[in-house]
Amino acid sequence: MIELLATVFHPVSLAAILMGVWIAVMISVPVVRWIAGEGAEHIGIAAGVIAQVAAVVTALVTTFGAPALIVVVLVPVLGWASEVLGSRTGIPFGEYHYTEVLQPQMAHVPVLIPLAWLMMMPPSWAVGALVAPGAPVVQWLIAAAAFAAWDVYLDPMMVAWDFWRWRRKGVYQGIPFVNFAGWFVVAFAINALVALIGSALGVPLVSGVPAAPLVLIFLVTWVLMFVGQMAFWRLRVSAVAGFVAMGVFVVLLIARLGL
Numbered sequence: 001m002i003e004l005l006a007t008v009f010h011p012v013s014l015a016a017i018l019m020g021v022w023i024a025v026m027i028s029v030p031v032v033r034w035i036a037g038e039g040a041e042h043i044g045i046a047a048g049v050i051a052q053v054a055a056v057v058t059a060l061v062t063t064f065g066a067p068a069l070i071v072v073v074l075v076p077v078l079g080w081a082s083e084v085l086g087s088r089t090g091i092p093f094g095e096y097h098y099t100e101v102l103q104p105q106m107a108h109v110p111v112l113i114p115l116a117w118l119m120m121m122p123p124s125w126a127v128g129a130l131v132a133p134g135a136p137v138v139q140w141l142i143a144a145a146a147f148a149a150w151d152v153y154l155d156p157m158m159v160a161w162d163f164w165r166w167r168r169k170g171v172y173q174g175i176p177f178v179n180f181a182g183w184f185v186v187a188f189a190i191n192a193l194v195a196l197i198g199s200a201l202g203v204p205l206v207s208g209v210p211a212a213p214l215v216l217i218f219l220v221t222w223v224l225m226f227v228g229q230m231a232f233w234r235l236r237v238s239a240v241a242g243f244v245a246m247g248v249f250v251v252l253l254i255a256r257l258g259l
């Protein structure tokens with residue numbers, strides 16, 4: 001872990017600075033809610049998403065240069081398209097719809113949602129690349145599962161804050177299991193498509209992502225969401241479930257890297 005941190009922060013880079021800003025914003029979200037009242041956390045969440053996207057994009061551009069724009073454009077566009085399809089047809093996530101709480105929106109999908117896909121999908125690629133080096137399809141599968149594991153934390157919190165609503169209550173905190181299957185399938189498809197495009201261009205856009213900063217983002221997200229849901233948001237079931245779900249991949253990383 002010390003070596004991982006050293007790789008990220010030495011020398012101090014723009015990505016490292018942005019990661020520091022992102023961490024500070026995420027830690028401050030409960031404070032903002034406490035000072036400004038209920039609902040003010042929406043501002044903190046938006047700032048956190050933007051800060052994390054900035055850190056991820058900077059890390060990708062630093063590594064890949066201009067080809068990183070393929071990821072920056074394709075991931076949120078495909079994420080947005082899947083959300084438009086899902087919220088209108090129930091495929092592949094199940095039947096749900098977005099409320100008016102998160103603004104602005106495009107085709108009734110909040111703009112922050114596709115940005116959230118961009119902020120966590122490359123970190124999941126880094127997990128897959130480290131756990132299964134040299135096995136592209138396995139990497140895509142692991143990355144898709146790691147990305148879906150994050151939603152074990154995310155979905156209950158977003159429903160509790162009325163960002164979206166499910167038509168039929170599911171067995172996990174009111175969320176149907178098909179939602180997580182949909183996340184996995186869509187994430188795997190995006191992983192494979194971006195990887196194949198990168199391969200055609202001779203750029204390892206999925207397998208060659210900068211591991212140190214992106215894995216650190218995955219780890220920090222894992223910890224902060226547990227602390228936030230357990231200590232501040234009173235979502236203790238999803239706090240434990242998300243900690244276990246994402247923790248599986250943390251254990252795989254520890255085993256693979258011998259930390």
